[in-house]
Amino acid sequence: MELKAILTAIEVLKSEDLRNNLVMGITLLVALVIIIILIPVFILFNPFDSIKDFLSEDEQNIVKNIQANYGYTDYGMGNITINSKFGFPLENVKAVVITAEYGYYDPFNTGVQTKHTGIDLSGIHRDNVLAVEKGEVVFAGVQNGYGNCVELKHNIDGIELYTFYGHLSSIGVEIGQIVEQGYIIGKEGGDPYTDSNHGNSTGHHLHFEVRTSKGYGNDINPKEYIF
Ligand SMILES: [Zn+2]
Structure with a gap:
C-alpha cells in the first residue's frame, strides 16, 4: 500500500502536467491560508480602517x-x-x-x-x-x-x-x-x-x-x- 502510494507520487512528479497542477494547488492553498490569517490581523491592528466608513469626516x-x-x-x-x-x-x-x-x-x-x-x-x-x-x-x-x-x-x-x-x-x-x-x-x-x-x-x-x-x-x- 505504502509502496503503491510512493509509486503514484513518483508518477505525479514525473508528469509535468500533474506536477504543475500540484504546485498550483499548493500555491493556492498557501495563498488562501495567508488571506484567512491576514484579514483578522488587519482588522485587529487597523480597527480605524475597518470602521472609518461609518464615521463622519470630523470623527x-x-x-x-x-x-x-x-x-x-x-x-x-x-x-x-x-x-x-x-x-x-x-x-x-x-x-x-x-x-x-x-x-x-x-x-x-x-x-x-x-x-x-x-x-x-x-x-x-x-x-x-x-x-x-x-x-x-x-x-x-x-x-x-x-x-x-x-x-x-x-x-x-x-x-x-x-x-x-x-x-x-x-x-x-x-x-x-x-x-x-x-x-x-x-x-x-x-x-x-x-x-x-x-x-x-x-x-x-x-x-x-x-x-x-x-x-x-x-x-x-x-x-x-x-x-
Ligand atoms: Zn480619565
Whole structure:
C-alpha cells in the first residue's frame, strides 16, 4: 500500500502536467491560508480602517488625532446604556472612542500601577456634555485631579447609581438641581493650555465614571454599560 502510494507520487512528479497542477494547488492553498490569517490581523491592528466608513469626516479626524497623540486606543460604535436607559454623554460624538481604559495600569511607564477610576472618552473640544440619565446634581465644582467636574445621582429601577464627569471646561449645573436625560451639564474640556481647572488632563477629553455611591473610590467599570 505504502509502496503503491510512493509509486503514484513518483508518477505525479514525473508528469509535468500533474506536477504543475500540484504546485498550483499548493500555491493556492498557501495563498488562501495567508488571506484567512491576514484579514483578522488587519482588522485587529487597523480597527480605524475597518470602521472609518461609518464615521463622519470630523470623527475620522478626531480618531486620527488621538492615534497620533496616544499610544493606545479602543473604539467602536455604540451607546452607553444601563438597562438600555443611559444615553451617551457627548452630544456631537457618535463614535465611542476610549483613549484610556478603566482599571489598574501604568500609563506613563513609571513602574507604578495606578488605578484609572473611569474611562476617557474622546470628544470635540467644548462639545456639550450631557446627563446620561435623569438625576440629581450631587456635586458641581472643582476636585483635585479632575478639575471642573459634575456628579449625578440616578435611580435606575430602584437602584442608586452615580455618574461622574471630569475635566470639564465649564460647568452648567448647580448642586441640588434635578436634570433630565440629555440635559447639558457642562462642556468637554481638559486642554491644559486653554481650559482653566483642567485637572491632571494632558489633552481635552471626557473622564466618565460610574459609581455605586457618591464620591471618589466607589467606581465600577463603565464599560460594563457600553456597547
Ligand atoms: Zn480619565
